[in-house]
Amino acid sequence: PANKKLLILPGDGIGPEVVRETRRIIEWLERRRAITFEIEEGLVGGIALDTTGSACPDETVEAAKAADAVLFGSVGGPKWDSLPFDKRPELGILRLRKDLGLFANLRPAVVLDPLLDASALKHDLVRGLNIMIVRETTSGVYFGEPRGVTTGADGKRTGVDTQLYHEDEIARVARVAFELARQRRNKVTSVDKANVMQSGRLWRAVVGEVHKAEFADVELEHMYADNCAMQLASRPKQFDVILADNLFGDVLSDLAAALTGSLGMLPSATLGEVQPTGKRHALYEPIHGSAPDIAGKGIANPSAQILSFAMLLKISFGMEEEAVLIEQAIEKVLAGGLRTADIMAPGMARIGTSVMGEAVLREL
């Protein structure tokens, strides 16, 4: 888009700290590469709750809809843990996904050579690991109705959630996975519990149909979710693209991220449908959460947030060149031996959030 409208939502915990370093990268792009962004900042999560009474105020949703892309920090923290269910800071991200129709969450799990030691797995099992998890994020048990906790005549409570998938919801996210696979190693592993769940049975059928009709050139494999967790933890390199529903995708993408050992390095994108106007809603956020235990200490790793911005440049603004510049700058900083606390290793130099941002800028 010509004007590149960007909505930035720092949120809670380390969100504002890592977003701050990302803004320095944005300023560099404006200054050195004469790219102009139209930037707005908004409220989301606990801070939005404190200020406006809602974790995702209408203004934020409107601003997100008007923007060409949203850069999201993280939400939540102990301060809001005891609030009622409808006041959760998490509603910040959940409502944005739902209201903007952000159905395809792309989560790369990548092991960079300089960070091989950070993985809990043996070197040869993760060297060069590069998995892309495609997770459905607007449906399933996260949103299905009925849901709630009710109290019976005997005073006993029952908790209910509904896992519901419509075939179109499955087909559209499957297409995203197959398309990505074509640009990668041409293999999709679709995850479900088709041996237990009815929605899983439909999931498997629809993915198979989309594959047959539109992507027969891509290798497709179906795997039960429990087995997928096992395979990830023992032979992760067998995977290229993993396709999963909202709940399995949540757990498996965090698992895959943890296997890399460098959560502080992993970005994500969540995409909507391409609209008739060509516009496509998109939100970019680091995989790590708000990390309240280290918030405010200036030690968080800003790389995942900066790399989320690089994903934004690539996917939403078609600025592949600038994205690659940023990615390479981060790799060079690592190769030079600088490490934030989360990826610290013997013999390396430990640095904080802003020195890391500084170092990336210097490499740029």
Place this chain on the structure above:
Amino acid sequence: PANKKLLILPGDGIGPEVVRETRRIIEWLERRRAITFEIEEGLVGGIALDTTGSACPDETVEAAKAADAVLFGSVGGPKWDSLPFDKRPELGILRLRKDLGLFANLRPAVVLDPLLDASALKHDLVRGLNIMIVRETTSGVYFGEPRGVTTGADGKRTGVDTQLYHEDEIARVARVAFELARQRRNKVTSVDKANVMQSGRLWRAVVGEVHKAEFADVELEHMYADNCAMQLASRPKQFDVILADNLFGDVLSDLAAALTGSLGMLPSATLGEVQPTGKRHALYEPIHGSAPDIAGKGIANPSAQILSFAMLLKISFGMEEEAVLIEQAIEKVLAGGLRTADIMAPGMARIGTSVMGEAVLREL
């Protein structure tokens, strides 16, 4: 119990092969330690489907109810993969859990020193690992109604499952976890997605209430399921007992098992409530499935099945001494350098199913 009624259900795939070696151990107990079991064999899974038209015939359920303990092999295989949903071999185990009220699935994830190399994780992260996963197995999304795939007026399909938990179902499995923790390292990590799911919110509340009222001496920690997957894959030794619902327990217990690298070594027990008569239904099965790829080749590791029988002796028959004898015999075989294919390592001697059974007998 005086007469020790045992129902053995070999099932499909490698089930019959690993059960065969376990029967040799049983014969040894009868011969050498003058213990008499009243043994019956029954049909379950694909073989039951082929023979009787049902994956879990009524006779099997009746025999299981009449028995003091059930020793289960495994079910499923490609032969039955294309059958309709109500003909799945998996119904074999699902119906037994439901009809016998087997609500507490105990899955140890243990790393034995001689098998340290089998783990994908670095040695110091898993040396001495000993986690117990307590999974709820009679409720949740596995059984909640409504469930099904329906076709709308537009010809489009929708798949629905219901995740439903009643507070008593949560409380009783929580008690099992807390009681186990007291005999171990006194810590329970309860897993949910209370930030997203209503049933998860109830889960967290009820586990907290049971803790406060009855087990305040045990350390209790709540953890989101995605974070738990992450923590398992990076710092597994932080856990003692993990308590989870049916679906999260399925995925997380397989993950924990995979981390040990020796799936072929891991047993499990699934327990019902203690009835007024003192009787308690119980089923014992290896964690590994039917492994159709190696079925019939005589190379499966019978240890998990034999160790499941040891768990049976301990929990259902109070025969701690015999159980320990069997466990030690297996450890000695490993220490002696014998390995089945699944746990093979350089410098060890590769053996098949029956030689492994033989070796255990010799150590006994």
